[in-house]
Amino acid sequence: MNIMNAALLPDVQSSEDSRNIVIQKVGVKSVTYPVRIATEDGVQPSVATIDMYVSLPAQAKGTHMSRFLEVLEEFNAPLSSKSLSTLMSLVLSRLDADSGMIELRMPYFVRKTAPVSGAPSLLDHQLTLRAEKANGPITITQQIQTPVTSLCPCSKEISLYGAHNQRSHIIIAATLAEDAVLPVRDLIEIAESSASCQLWGVLKRPDEKFVTERAYENPKFVEDLVRDIAVALSADPRIARFEVSSENFESIHNHSAFAWLSGPQ
Numbered sequence: 001m002n003i004m005n006a007a008l009l010p011d012v013q014s015s016e017d018s019r020n021i022v023i024q025k026v027g028v029k030s031v032t033y034p035v036r037i038a039t040e041d042g043v044q045p046s047v048a049t050i051d052m053y054v055s056l057p058a059q060a061k062g063t064h065m066s067r068f069l070e071v072l073e074e075f076n077a078p079l080s081s082k083s084l085s086t087l088m089s090l091v092l093s094r095l096d097a098d099s100g101m102i103e104l105r106m107p108y109f110v111r112k113t114a115p116v117s118g119a120p121s122l123l124d125h126q127l128t129l130r131a132e133k134a135n136g137p138i139t140i141t142q143q144i145q146t147p148v149t150s151l152c153p154c155s156k157e158i159s160l161y162g163a164h165n166q167r168s169h170i171i172i173a174a175t176l177a178e179d180a181v182l183p184v185r186d187l188i189e190i191a192e193s194s195a196s197c198q199l200w201g202v203l204k205r206p207d208e209k210f211v212t213e214r215a216y217e218n219p220k221f222v223e224d225l226v227r228d229i230a231v232a233l234s235a236d237p238r239i240a241r242f243e244v245s246s247e248n249f250e251s252i253h254n255h256s257a258f259a260w261l262s263g264p265q
């Protein structure tokens, strides 16, 4: 459509609304979009599911939905805490809004080498990056879901042989201190080092023996996981506040053991 035709169309969104009701969040939800993530090892391509919202004042009938995607089209920087903050500012300015939120959810891959054989493989994590602007400055939250192994201390103590163990999903959401930079890898390392054992995509037999014994020597309740992680996050000056959870997919039940906490405490 050319500009002449567009100018002839009524702009319903920009008309006045008489109900006197503010909308806290309006925008686009579940946009699937290719992205590039800035990592310490270079730029990693991924595909994100994106929500972008702004507030709408009481007198405005509608927001300008097309502008969210226009900003995304123009935004060309690899994703980092700094560039996400810039994207939030661009959205607020283009939508003429005081407050808003952008959340991107995407797979994030880490290249690993198996503990004994050194076999290379990729391990997938779920990364969520969130920018929020309310009354103060823009805040950035980095959330990572990391899969690990946990082995039950009680089971080890009471059993003649073995101990039940499970795959656990640890979720750490760290809201950064102002201007702080926190590599996502640091959060993954905190999660993995707090677990009974970390996971690898490829394990040969010597590696399998290693992870089996490593988990047995390092048993953890779901409570131990979230508490050990909270201790590490509380000591990190780059993190203003955090939430940690672990879901342990039990092998002796058809349900999970779960723990959640927020900090610092």
Ligand SMILES: Nc1nc2c(ncn2[C@@H]2O[C@H](COP(=O)(O)OP(=O)(O)OP(=O)(O)O)[C@@H](O)[C@H]2O)c(=O)[nH]1
Pocket (backbone or CB within 6 Å): 006, 011, 013, 061, 062, 063, 064, 065, 066, 067
């Ligand atoms: N506000 C609003 N827009 C919607 C809704 N449903 C669809 N639209 C969008 O309306 C858009 C077009 O409106 P605007 O984004 O304001 O487009 P425009 O007026 O040509 O562009 P600007 O001049 O930049 O505002 C389309 O992208 C549709 O997605 C809705 O429920 N609310």
